[in-house]
Amino acid sequence: MAAVAVHQFAECITCHAWSPDQSMVAFCPNNSEVHIYKLFGEKWEKMHVLSKHDQIVCGIDWSLKSNKLVTVSHDRNSYVWSQEGTEWVPTLVILRLNRAALCVQWSPKENKFAVGSGAKSICICYYEQENNWWVSKLIRKRHESSVTNVAWHPDNILLATTSTDGKCRVFSTYIKGVDSKESESSSSDLKFGEQIAQLDLSVTWAFGVRWSPSGSILAYAGHNSMIHFIDDVKSNPSAQSIPLRDLPLRDLLFLSDRVVVGVGFDCNPMIFTADDTGLWSFTKFLDQRKAAPSSSRGSQLSEAFGKLYGTSKQVPSNDTVEPSKTRGGAHENCITCIVPLWKRGNTTLCRFSTSGLDGKVVIWELDIPK
Amino acid sequence: MAAEEEYLEAEENLEAIITRIEHKSRKIETLLKQSKPVDALKTALEGSALKTRDERCKSANWIVVHRAVMAIKDVDGMISSLDPEYYDILMKYLYRGLATGDRPTCDQCLRIHEKLTEKAGLGCILRSLSDTVNTV
Numbered sequence: 001m002a003a004v005a006v007h008q009f010a011e012c013i014t015c016h017a018w019s020p021d022q023s024m025v026a027f028c029p030n031n032s033e034v035h036i037y038k039l040f041g042e043k044w045e046k047m048h049v050l051s052k053h054d055q056i057v058c059g060i061d062w063s064l065k066s067n068k069l070v071t072v073s074h075d076r077n078s079y080v081w082s083q084e085g086t087e088w089v090p091t092l093v094i095l096r097l098n099r100a101a102l103c104v105q106w107s108p109k110e111n112k113f114a115v116g117s118g119a120k121s122i123c124i125c126y127y128e129q130e131n132n133w134w135v136s137k138l139i140r141k142r143h144e145s146s147v148t149n150v151a152w153h154p155d156n157i158l159l160a161t162t163s164t165d166g167k168c169r170v171f172s173t174y175i176k177g178v179d180s181k182e183s184e185s186s187s188s189d190l191k192f193g194e195q196i197a198q199l200d201l202s203v204t205w206a207f208g209v210r211w212s213p214s215g216s217i218l219a220y221a222g223h224n225s226m227i228h229f230i231d232d233v234k235s236n237p238s239a240q241s242i243p244l245r246d247l248p249l250r251d252l253l254f255l256s257d258r259v260v261v262g263v264g265f266d267c268n269p270m271i272f273t274a275d276d277t278g279l280w281s282f283t284k285f286l287d288q289r290k291a292a293p294s295s296s297r298g299s300q301l302s303e304a305f306g307k308l309y310g311t312s313k314q315v316p317s318n319d320t321v322e323p324s325k326t327r328g329g330a331h332e333n334c335i336t337c338i339v340p341l342w343k344r345g346n347t348t349l350c351r352f353s354t355s356g357l358d359g360k361v362v363i364w365e366l367d368i369p370k
Numbered sequence: 371m372a373a374e375e376e377y378l379e380a381e382e383n384l385e386a387i388i389t390r391i392e393h394k395s396r397k398i399e400t401l402l403k404q405s406k407p408v409d410a411l412k413t414a415l416e417g418s419a420l421k422t423r424d425e426r427c428k429s430a431n432w433i434v435v436h437r438a439v440m441a442i443k444d445v446d447g448m449i450s451s452l453d454p455e456y457y458d459i460l461m462k463y464l465y466r467g468l469a470t471g472d473r474p475t476c477d478q479c480l481r482i483h484e485k486l487t488e489k490a491g492l493g494c495i496l497r498s499l500s501d502t503v504n505t506v
Binding site: 224 | 497
C-alpha cells in the first residue's frame with residue numbers, strides 16, 4: 001500500500017522515464033547527461049550515458065511501443081534516441097526555439113511528441129518519412145508565459161498545456177498526413193494550433209496537467225496549493241477547485257477516472273478520489289507521516305515558527321528542537337516527476353514511480369478498489 | 371480591455387461597498403457589546419469585497435476586521451467555530467495586521483496566526499501570499 005522500492009541514483013534528479021519492459025530507467029542527474037540504469041537482480045548497473053545536450057535535460061519520455069527516447073533540454077534542442085544494438089543513436093530535432101525547452105511527452109500513438117518551452121510556445125514534432133527527419137511545428141500564439149507541462153488526450157489530437165501565466169489551455173494538434181480524420185471530431189476543431197479551451201482557474205503558476213484515461217476529465221495543480229478538476233472540457237466545462245492543506249503540487253497522475261495521485265513539495269504523494277457523483281476530494285497521503293499535523297511538522301519548520309511565535313510575550317517559546325534530516329518518508333525533498341508503470345493486462349494503473357530533488361526514484365504500489 | 375471593464379464596474383459599486391461596510395461596522399459594535407466576538411469576526415469577514423482595487427474600500431474593511439480581531443480573547447474557540455471558507459480571508463487580514471507594525475495588533479495577529487496555521491495548514495498561508503486577484 002505504499003513505497004515498494006527506493007533507489008538513490010544521484011544527488012538530484014530532474015526527470016525520469018522507464019523502458020517499455022520496466023527493466024531500465026533513464027533519468028537526468030541535474031546535468032546535461034541522461035543516465036540509463038538497468039536492474040540486474042537487486043543491483044542497478046549504469047548501462048549508458050547519453051551526453052549530447054549542453055545544458056540540463058529537463059524532459060525525458062520513453063515511448064512504450066516504438067522504444068524511442070526523446071529528450072529535451074534547456075539548450076533549446078531535442079534529441080530522439082533509438083537503440084541500435086547496444087548503442088543509443090541520437091537524431092537531432094530542430095525545434096526552432098529561442099528559449100529553453102521545459103517538458104516533453106510522446107503522443108499516445110507515438111507518432112508525435114509535444115514540447116513545452118520558455119518561449120511561450122509549444123512544438124509539435126512528427127516524423128517525415130520522405131526526408132527521414134523530425135519536423136517541428138510551433139504553436140506560437142496564446143501563451144503569455146512559459147509552458148510548464150503538456151499532456152496528450154487519448155485521441156492523439158488534443159493537447160492540454162499549463163503555463164506560468166496560470167492558465168490551462170487545450171489545443172488541437174491535427175496534422176494532415178499524420179493524423180487521420182476521425183468521424184467523431186467536428187471539422188472546426190481540426191485546424192492545427194486551434195485553441196479549444198482556456199481555463200482561468202488559477203491565479204498562480206500552473207503545473208502538472210493530465211487527462212484522465214477516458215479523456216473526459218482534465219486535472220492540473222496551481223502553485224497556490226490548489227488542484228483543479230475540469231469535466232467535459234470541450235462542450236460543457238464544469239470545474240472543481242480543491243484547496244490543499246499543505247504545500248503545492250508539481251505533478252499529477254490519473255490512476256483511473258476516479259483516482260488521482262498528486263506529488264509536490266510535501267515530499268509525499270497525495271491521493272484524490274471522486275465519489276459516484278463526480279465530486280473530488282483529498283483522501284490521504286500515501287507515505288507515513290512523521291508526526292501528527294497539530295504538532296511540529298518537521299524540525300526546520302517548527303524552529304522557524306518557534307522563533308516567530310517566541311518573540312511574543314504571551315506565547316511560550318518552542319523548546320523542542322528535533323534533529324533535522326529525515327521527515328520519515330521515502331522522499332526527502334520535493335517530488336518533481338511521476339511516471340506510470342503499467343502492468344501487462346491491467347486496465348487500471350496501480351503502480352507508479354516518483355523522482356525528486358533528493359535524487360531518489362521511488363516505486364509505489366496501490367490497491368485500487370474497482 | 372477586461373481589466374478596464376472590471377475597474378469601471380468596481381467604481382460604480384464603490385458607494386455600495388462603503389455602505390455595506392458601514393452597515394457591518396454597526397452590526398459588529400452591537401455584537402461586541404453582547405460579548406459575541408466570534409460572531410463579530412464572522413460578520414466582519416463575510417461579504418468582504420476582495421476583487422475591488424479601491425484602497426478606501428480595502429482600508430474601510432480592514433478597520434472593521436481589525437476591530438473584531440482585537441476583541442477576540444479565546445483564539446482556540448474562535449478558530450474551531452469559524453467556517454473553513456473564511457480561513458484564507460482571515461489569513462490575508464492577519465498578514466495585513468502583521469504589516470502594520472503596531473505592537474498590540476501584531477501580538478494579537480501572531481497569536482491567531484499560530485492557531486490558524488495549525489488548523490488550516492501551510493496551504494492557507496500559500497494562498498494568502500500568492501493571490502494577487504483577491505487582495506485585502
